[in-house]
Amino acid sequence: MASALEHVSWETCLIEPRSDRALEAYARRKVGVPFLSLRYFASVPWLARAVVDLHPELGLLMHLDQSVADLLTLVVSQENSCRFCYAVMRMLLRAQGMSDARIERMEQHLSRAGDLPPRTAAAIAFGRSQSRVGPGAARDARRALRHAGFSDDEMKEIGFVVASTDFLNRIHTIPAIPSRPVERMPDRLHMRLLGPLLNYIVQKHRFRGRATPLERAPLYPYARLVRAYAGSPIAPALGQAIEEMWASPVLSRRSKLLMLAVIARGLGCEVCALEIGEALQREGLDASALAQILTHLDAPELDDTERLLVRFARETIWYEPAVLQRRARALSARLTGPQLVEAAGVASLANGLCRLGAMVLEHA
Amino acid sequence: MTWTAALVVALVIIAVLAGALWRQRHYQERLKAQLKAATADLEQLQNACSRLAPAGVVQRLVADGIALDDAPGAERKVVTAMFVDLVGFTAMTERLEPALLVRVLNGYYQRVSDAIEEHRGQVGSFVGDGIVAYFGAIQPNPWQCDDAVRAALAMRAAIRAYNGELEREGLPPLAIGVGIDRGPGLAGLMGSRARREYAFIGRAVNLAARLQGLTRIHQVDILVTEALRAELDAGFVLVPMPAEPVKGFAEPIVTYAVRGRSEPHQDRGQ
Structure with missing residues (x-):
């Protein structure tokens, strides 16, 4: 049966899959089954690892109920029109033994928040507001979460689930990772037969997080965000992804900072913009040049690649999948394969981090 | 047995x-x-x-299962409003057969709408041969002024190309007038119970419509206000026009004609 997103236009994939046994083995150890999209990100190792490590159900949540987190992932993926992520969620629900009819009833329930328990409805409303309005709606959404009885720790984990889903949705949407095979998979005979086994393996690899000390204070931009999660397993996972992103040599550090700055500006996340602005000034970009870039997405100080990336970054904030994918295709003609993958990764992570920053840092 | x-x-x-x-x-x-x-x-x-309202608005109503009567009210926003109109449309209606006129008009609507959507704007409504568009009305867009002027320049290029097609068919060329202003107002679904449309209400829409009228007086195709000019990238080439009295506004309005992009900016692929 058709999923709710099968009408969403989806371009042909922009990147060639590449096998990397070490990465695939790493993902299989963590998830228990082959990670379907990993080969597309193998040319940028930090991104491939982040796509695996930032899954909340793999030991990152200590306080939030996993079922609420699963619903949030489903709703945000639907909101972001990510056909791939949504198809994976549906496949897992089918493997859990849910019928198509039951999944459809659940989708209908999700779209009518009035039928849901107040806590679940508040969490879903938060996920929707972050996808649609971004940080501008964070304050009201936080108030609603608190009113529904969520603790500070639960609220931070809700913020993380939404941010990681925003990241995962974008990284699968921008390069148009093929969704059709995953959408068809639940109806295949072998999947029907192996569904319970798949579910057993996946469930066995899901686990609750345990208190994890942040061993060293991070120094890179977004360090405040990581420190805000100190004590939670989210902090080291997020810290490692961000640190490895900065260390990656595919795109320059300045290019990545500029992309993050544009996304922070587009989302109106002042706390993120401040931290990234300081980092860019340390990279030698003066305040007036940065103001010019952020106001007009152009300045003589930008080189050709930076100019392309700055303009592309803004496309990833609010988008229609097919339009975003066409713009990414235009970008692919001007960048190398790994550069395109890293650009998609940086933009995706930045969108998640800026939404998280508004939730956690302003809250802190 | x-x-x-x-x-x-x-x-x-x-x-x-x-x-x-x-x-x-x-x-x-x-x-x-x-x-x-x-x-x-x-x-x-x-x-x-x-096709009747911006796609984003329709998708939200459908996704949330909201009945039109319960649709959220208008929100206060700073939006860039654009008004596009065909110059000499009345004369054209007298010269062309209705079926041919509709075909020519549809080609114009399509090209102008494409330019608006390509630059992240939303077509608000078609008013006769006029088109009202908004930038930054549905989602926050800090680059809305640059987007609007780029869209206007893209329209100019698209209509020029369309005129080549019309000329080959022996049809008269089209000319457009575009007015753009930016300012605060209310954006959202508005109208009666029976009929609603996505609209923006504010001084900027009225002034954009008046500016579109001024393009005839100044003999230019794209005019922007002082408020918009202040937000624009310096790479746009603007020419100040003499202040003109405008109906509904106490003071004469200073406007700027948009010539295009300066050469270094064109070299940078804009």
């Missing part, structure tokens, strides 16, 4: 069960087909609605 009777009874039971199963399956397939048809109808309806 007993065995034969038992076999017959068993066969009858199997036949009845098989018949019931077959009927159940048939019934399920019919329901599935009906559901598929209903889904297709709804999708078609959603597509049709997307």
Whole structure:
């Protein structure tokens, strides 16, 4: 049966899959089954690892109920029109033994928040507001979460689930990772037969997080965000992804900072913009040049690649999948394969981090 | 005899069960087909609605299952408003057959709408041969002024290319007038119970419409206000026009004609 997103236009994939046994083995150890999209990100190792490590159900949540987190992932993926992520969620629900009819009833329930328990409805409303309005709606959404009885720790984990889903949705949407095979998979005979086994393996690899000390204070931009999660397993996972992103040599550090700055500006996340602005000034970009870039997405100080990336970054904030994918295709003609993958990764992570920053840092 | 009777009874039971199963399956397939048809109808309806209001608005209403009567009210926003109109349209209506006129007009609407959407604007409504568009109305857009002027320049290029096609068919060329202003107002679904449309209400829309009228007086195609100029990238080449009195505004309005992009900016691929 058709999923709710099968009408969403989806371009042909922009990147060639590449096998990397070490990465695939790493993902299989963590998830228990082959990670379907990993080969597309193998040319940028930090991104491939982040796509695996930032899954909340793999030991990152200590306080939030996993079922609420699963619903949030489903709703945000639907909101972001990510056909791939949504198809994976549906496949897992089918493997859990849910019928198509039951999944459809659940989708209908999700779209009518009035039928849901107040806590679940508040969490879903938060996920929707972050996808649609971004940080501008964070304050009201936080108030609603608190009113529904969520603790500070639960609220931070809700913020993380939404941010990681925003990241995962974008990284699968921008390069148009093929969704059709995953959408068809639940109806295949072998999947029907192996569904319970798949579910057993996946469930066995899901686990609750345990208190994890942040061993060293991070120094890179977004360090405040990581420190805000100190004590939670989210902090080291997020810290490692961000640190490895900065260390990656595919795109320059300045290019990545500029992309993050544009996304922070587009989302109106002042706390993120401040931290990234300081980092860019340390990279030698003066305040007036940065103001010019952020106001007009152009300045003589930008080189050709930076100019392309700055303009592309803004496309990833609010988008229609097919339009975003066409713009990414235009970008692919001007960048190398790994550069395109890293650009998609940086933009995706930045969108998640800026939404998280508004939730956690302003809250802190 | 007993065995034969038992076999017959068993066969009858199997036949009845098989018949019931077959009927159940048939019934399920019919329901599935009906559901598929209903889904297709709804999708078609959603597509049709997307032509009446910006797609983002329709998608939200559908996703949230909101009845139009319960749709959220207008929000206060700073938006860039654009008004596009055909110069000499009345004369054209007298010269062309209605069917041909509609075809030429549809080509114009399509090209102008494409330029607006390509630059992240939303077509608000078609008013005769005029088009009202907004930038930054549905989602926050800090680059809305640059986007609007880039869209206007893209329209100029698109209409020039369209004129080449019209000329080959022996049809008269089109000319557009574009007015752009930026300012605060209310954006959202508005109208009566029976009919609503996505609209922006504010001084900027009125002034954009007036500026579009001023393009005839100044003999230019794109005019922007002082408020918009202040937000624009320095790479746009603007020429100040003499202040003109405008209906509904106490002071004469200073406007700027947009010539294009300066050469270094064109070299940078803009």
